[in-house]
Structure formats: structure tokens, C-alpha cells
Amino acid sequence: MNNAKDPQQLQQALLQSERMASLGQLVAGIAHELNNPIGFILSNLNSFQVYLAIFTKYIGLLEQLQQTTDEKQRVEVQQQIAQLQAKEDIQFLLQDSAELLSDSIIGAGRVRDLVLDLRRFSHPDQTNWQATELHALIHATLRLARNELKHHVKVELDFAEPELWLNAQPSGISQVLMNMLINASQAIGDHDGTLCIRTLVQNGEILLSIIDSGCGISADALPYIFDPFFTTKEVGAGTGLGLSICHSIVQQHGGTISVQSTPGHTEFSIRLPRIVGPVKPS
Numbered sequence: 578m579n580n581a582k583d584p585q586q587l588q589q590a591l592l593q594s595e596r597m598a599s600l601g602q603l604v605a606g607i608a609h610e611l612n613n614p615i616g617f618i619l620s621n622l623n624s625f626q627v628y629l630a631i632f633t634k635y636i637g638l639l640e641q642l643q644q645t646t647d648e649k650q651r652v653e654v655q656q657q658i659a660q661l662q663a664k665e666d667i668q669f670l671l672q673d674s675a676e677l678l679s680d681s682i683i684g685a686g687r688v689r690d691l692v693l694d695l696r697r698f699s700h701p702d703q704t705n706w707q708a709t710e711l712h713a714l715i716h717a718t719l720r721l722a723r724n725e726l727k728h729h730v731k732v733e734l735d736f737a738e739p740e741l742w743l744n745a746q747p748s749g750i751s752q753v754l755m756n757m758l759i760n761a762s763q764a765i766g767d768h769d770g771t772l773c774i775r776t777l778v779q780n781g782e783i784l785l786s787i788i789d790s791g792c793g794i795s796a797d798a799l800p801y802i803f804d805p806f807f808t809t810k811e812v813g814a815g816t817g818l819g820l821s822i823c824h825s826i827v828q829q830h831g832g833t834i835s836v837q838s839t840p841g842h843t844e845f846s847i848r849l850p851r852i853v854g855p856v857k858p859s
């Protein structure tokens with residue numbers, strides 16, 4: 578089979594490369610998000626290693642005290658214990674150890690989640706059609722884009738219902754979300770701004786709105802933004818493919834995408850068919 582001639586495979590390859598390009602823009606931020614917990618986990622483990630040496634010494638002395646019958650030696654060991662207690666606050670070290678470990682477990686959990694999100698985002702397996710919960714995808718995409726947004730963008734989530742299910746290729750929908758988030762962040766630029774992600778159910782359909790307070794889209798550009806390779810950004814900042822790919826992904830999902838924009842308010846509205854969530858086996 579000649580892959581290059583198969584239009585479906587070509588499209589998959591294009592999707593995959595756009596997905597990688599958007600990940601490329603986030604990579605420094607993701608590295609930072611990983612580095613932060615790894616940094617404090619390492620520092621916690623180093624402290625714990627020091628504490629453990631003290632605990633080992635302390636327990637060793639207590640054992641010695643238990644085992645010695647010689648009175649003179651007992652007094653000596655007791656003195657050593659008293660010295661150690663005067664130097665080190667054993668109770669505090671114990672309490673701090675518990676905190677160091679529980680913080681490290683939380684940090685390691687963050688690293689694990691982020692790596693899982695990354696794998697989910699980039700793995701071709703996720704192109705299988707399946708019942709998909711939209712809000713979970715939104716959260717996962719936001720975690721990946723967190724570093725990009727956190728300094729200047731206030732993210733507001735406004736979800737009408739706890740869960741909204743659709744029949745989807747999860748990687749496709751997260752790609753749509755990711756491009757929307759990156760576009761919004763780039764439109765906000767270095768200023769402070771807000772990004773609102775809202776979900777509603779309207780006429781039995783899911784209405785997903787992504788609203789940002791960025792620069793807006795000029796009337797000249799508006800008719801072209803869904804065209805492939807249309808970009809107003811410098812080389813390296815965008816491929817010009819994001820919205821055209823979003824458009825075709827949404828279409829493949831039986832949905833529509835539209836936009837309204839004025840300076841300081843850009844709103845993308847995506848409608849998608851809703852399904853009943855998976856029935857949990859009883």
C-alpha cells in the first residue's frame with residue numbers, strides 16, 4: 578500500500594503534525610511544569626535522607642540502651658541520647674518527614690498526570706471513536722497549557738452540567754481545544770486577560786464557547802481565518818493550519834464552528850451532538 582496516496586492517511590499525518598506543532602509551542606512550559614514538582618521532590622528526598630540518618634542514629638542508641646545491662650554504659654548512652662535530643666528536634670523531624678513525603682507524593686502525582694495528558698494528547702490510539710467526556714478533555718488540555726496561561730490569563734470555567742458526553746475521537750477534540758487555547762493566549766499577548774470556557778446544552782446539542790479578551794480579529798481577516806495556511810502571526814508562532822483543522826475535526830464530529838469578534842472579545846462557538854454517557858455495568 579502506498580501511504581502517500583491514501584487521502585485518509587495523508588489527513589491523519591497532517592493532523593498529527595499539526596498536533597506536534599502545537600505541542601512544540603507548549604514544550605518549554607510543559608518542561609517547566611514537570612521541573613517544578615521534580616525539583617521539590619528531589620529537595621524533599623534529600624532532606625528526608627538527612628533525617629533518616631538522624632532517626633537511624635536515635636533508634637540505634639535506644640536499642641543500645643535496651644540491651645545494655647552495664648550501669649556505666651547505660652549512663653553514657655543516656656547522655657548521648659540527651660545530646661542528640663538537644664541538637665535535633667526529633668518530634669519536629671518526624672512530623673516534617675510526614676509532610677515531605679506527602680508533598681512528594683502529590684508532586685509525583687502531578688508529574689504522572691501531566692505525562693498521561695501528554696501521552697493522551699499525542700498518542701495516535703486516541704483517534705479511535707469512543708464515548709468521550711468533554712469536561713475531562715478540557716481539564717486535561719488546560720493542564721498542558723497551564724504554563725502558557727497562568728501568568729497573565731485568568732481562566733474561567735462555566736460548565737452547565739457535571740458531565741457532557743459525545744461520540745468522539747478524543748485526540749481530535751483535544752486538538753481543537755488546544756488550538757483554541759493557544760490562539761486565545763496569543764491574542765491576549767503579554768497583557769492581563771481572561772479566557773472563559775463555557776458549556777451549555779442547547780436544543781439537545783452541546784454548545785462549547787471559548788471566549789477571550791484578546792486583540793480580536795479584524796474585519797479584513799475574519800473571512801479567511803478558517804482557510805488553511807492563513808495566519809497573521811510571525812513564522813514560528815503559528816502554522817496557519819490550526820483553525821482549518823479545527824473546522825474539519827468539528828465537521829467530522831457532526832458539529833459546526835462559528836466565531837464572533839470585536840476588539841477585546843472573541844468568541845468561538847462550537848456545536849456538537851450530545852450522547853447519553855456510557856451505561857455503567859450493573
Ligand SMILES: Nc1ncnc2c1ncn2[C@@H]1O[C@H](COP(=O)(O)OP(=O)(O)O)[C@@H](O)[C@H]1O
Nearest residue numbers: 760761764793802808809815816817818819820
Ligand atoms: N482567539 C483569537 N483572537 C484573535 N485572532 C485569532 C484568534 N483565533 C484565531 N485568530 C486569527 O486567526 C488566524 C488563524 O488561526 P489559526 O488557524 O489557529 O492559525 P495560527 O494560530 O497558526 O495563525 C490567526 O493567525 C489569527 O489572526
Ligand SMILES: [Mg+2]
Nearest residue numbers: 756760815819
Ligand atoms: Mg492557531
